[in-house]
Amino acid sequence: MARKSIYTAFSLLMVFAVICADFCEGSIKGESVSIVPQGHGQGKHRHSGLRPGDCPSACSFRCSKTQYRKPCMFYCQKCCSKCRCVPPGTYGHKEVCPCYNDWKTKRGGPKCP
Numbered sequence: 001m002a003r004k005s006i007y008t009a010f011s012l013l014m015v016f017a018v019i020c021a022d023f024c025e026g027s028i029k030g031e032s033v034s035i036v037p038q039g040h041g042q043g044k045h046r047h048s049g050l051r052p053g054d055c056p057s058a059c060s061f062r063c064s065k066t067q068y069r070k071p072c073m074f075y076c077q078k079c080c081s082k083c084r085c086v087p088p089g090t091y092g093h094k095e096v097c098p099c100y101n102d103w104k105t106k107r108g109g110p111k112c113p
Contacts, residue, residue, distance in 0.1 A: 079112035
């Protein structure tokens with residue numbers, strides 16, 4: 001009976017060691033290791049699934065290269081709070097955030113920068 005419990009404990013220890021080795025190997029290579037599950041299109045890049053408190057920093061980067069920073073920040077934060085997403089980069093890539101891309105002005109132009 002004691003031998004069976006020793007084998008079971010050893011087996012569990014080996015499984016744990018293999019899992020830890022895989023996790024550490026990804027960290028050493030410089031790969032990003034995420035243990036947070038990604039669901040239904042969220043988490044594709046670092047600017048999706050944002051909370052309202054995350055919008056100012058995401059929009060600050062989005063609007064960093066425009067000469068119209070104040071209106072860009074205003075509309076970006078408005079879009080971010082509604083869509084919970086800001087496209088990556090300082091220009092374009094709106095296809096990553098469908099809500100951000102599809103929100104239009106009364107004249108049909110893009111609402112979000």
